[in-house]
Amino acid sequence: MRIPLFVLRLTTFGALFCPQWTRADPNDWVNPRYVLATKAGDPTTASAQQGIISNAAKTAKGGPWMVTTSKDAPPSNNLHDYLSWAPYHWPNCNWCPKGSKMFVESSEQDQSNAEVSPVDHGSDLIDHLDPDLAGAGALQNAMEFHPGMEHDLLKRTSVTDELDWSLGLGNWTDDFVGQNDGLDAALPPVSIADGIPVLAPPPSSATASTQTTDSEPSSSSVEESNSTSETTTPTGAYLHPMTNKKQNPCTPSPTKTLSPSATWTSCDYVPRDGQVNPDVRTLNGASDINAVSQSVLYNAIAYALTRQSTYSSNAALFLERFFFDKATFMNPNVNYGQVVRGPGTQTGSYMGIVDLRGMVKVSNAVMILRGIKSPDWTAAKDSAMVSWAKSYIKWLQTSDLGVHAQGAKNNHGTFYYSQLAAIQLLSGDQKGAATSLHTYFTGPYMEQIVASGEQPLEAVRTRPFHYRCFNIEAMLTNAKLGDQLGMNYWTFKTKYGATIQTAINYVMSLNPGKEDGSEAYPHVAAAAAAYGDPQKKYINYLRSKSSSYTSQSFWYYDQPHAFDATPSTSPLHNRGDLDVAGEDPLPSSGASAVQNAENCPPVFGDSDSIELDVGISVTCDILEPYYPKTM
Known part of the structure; x- marks a missing residue:
């Protein structure tokens, strides 16, 4: 029996939204x-x-x-x-699913070592899901009581039919609360490789995927092809496979049913980038x-x-x-x-x-x-x-x-400096806020945008459009905070000669696919206000994408007279009374600003990997194609 999409939505997601829940604006400063x-x-x-x-x-x-x-x-x-709780982490108890024959005697084991079909795993429970059950808790507990159920749900769902079970989960962000309320945005393209639902790597001119810690073994890859649904497997982005004893031995559950709290302390949790565990909403x-x-x-x-x-x-x-x-x-x-x-x-x-x-x-x-x-x-x-x-x-x-x-090099570092500078302003420490912003723009920001406007550390995630917009969100906040202090970071360039405007322009050129394209709208409005829009590029983009953009909060926030130190009003400067010590000149975009052809991009420093989220890292070979080389 296939579970209807509307039933999954009612039973799984109904309790995840409070009655007065209103979609939140992006982080911003007015x-x-x-x-x-x-x-x-x-x-x-x-x-x-x-x-x-x-x-x-x-x-x-x-x-x-x-x-x-x-x-x-x-x-x-x-x-x-x-x-x-870490939103992208899931229990990996490896207990035998209900009805499994994984512990039959070896003489009875299929000598072909073929995979035990997951279709029977927990099927009695799935067939009797009560549509009146109260939201996420019911289904989550069911999955914990019957390990393998989540895999069963995915296996039963047609990959070409929206990936029903994952529909809502993939749309909640790192910021997993309040940013994306739509339940119609599915995860990135999915294929079935060896019986395992596999997330596709982020779309890019460079082949990219994410790496995880040793807590989860990597799966075999399937060669990427434009003509098929097969994709390269990002390590750690697949669901736990239910195989026979020789391939993946399981152990009996310690109890007939396991409470959620016991799961939290008894099971190893493994990362699955971009897939939000629904119980974080509890x-x-x-x-x-x-x-x-x-x-x-x-x-x-x-x-x-x-x-x-x-x-x-x-x-x-x-x-x-x-x-x-x-x-x-x-x-x-x-x-x-x-x-x-x-x-x-x-x-x-x-x-x-x-x-x-x-x-x-x-x-x-x-x-x-x-x-x-x-x-x-x-x-x-x-x-x-x-x-x-x-x-x-x-x-x-x-x-x-x-x-x-x-020290975080991606959006986590950008957001760190946003809140630090804002709270320093609240506390009356303007110099401290100015120093924090200067530290960000002369530090992490330098490696975050390449000349094309691409953001390599966000592009390698499983939801790259979201993460590009997410980091721009924090970069704009930092620029707006600086603007209030009379500091023009709108034209501040990275090592690769790019500005925040370059990153926004690049995002505008992308097709978000099944991701939420509206995440870019506030950024486009900010670009129009801060940089000017004489050719109507930004306003025409908004008009083509949304008929209601003038009624959105960001339209009030992002007006030219909301800013004090935009490119049209002043050159790059610091207010004299703030006097940020150690002001660095703008770095050049020449050879010193890019990597040596035989080495990793400078963003790696002395490390061979960069952590993007808890347990999710990227290595040099994955990130290197995004960065330019010396001639």
């Missing part, structure tokens, strides 16, 4: 001076303004939010500690920080536009409950962000810091409330928020996880 100077009902942005006001009211219905309401305690057993930490950050920004802007006290009081209340109310505050650390579950001590990973990228919106909201002198945002509340921010800044700059994130 200059408070612009917000305070905006005239309500301005014809250019009136529709977008109304959308923000409407979303302020809608999102507020879900608040207030607080980490202490989590039903699952972090390893510290302190509910004030933020907790999330934790409320990531969804709550996303929700509170988005709602407080909407409500702060709505108050500035309308002067209606409801919006101001909403923002102040939500900030208080989440950050500094004695009963419900979040501890200023991410020690248990994106925990990789499994046997042994469970600690967070530095990748978990990206979960709090919404701190940019939080800082933005606070500065708007300050600027407009909201009576609800009292001096006492502001002081408490600043105290929290300073503690979090210290954690970001000195903890092992924070220091590790500082």
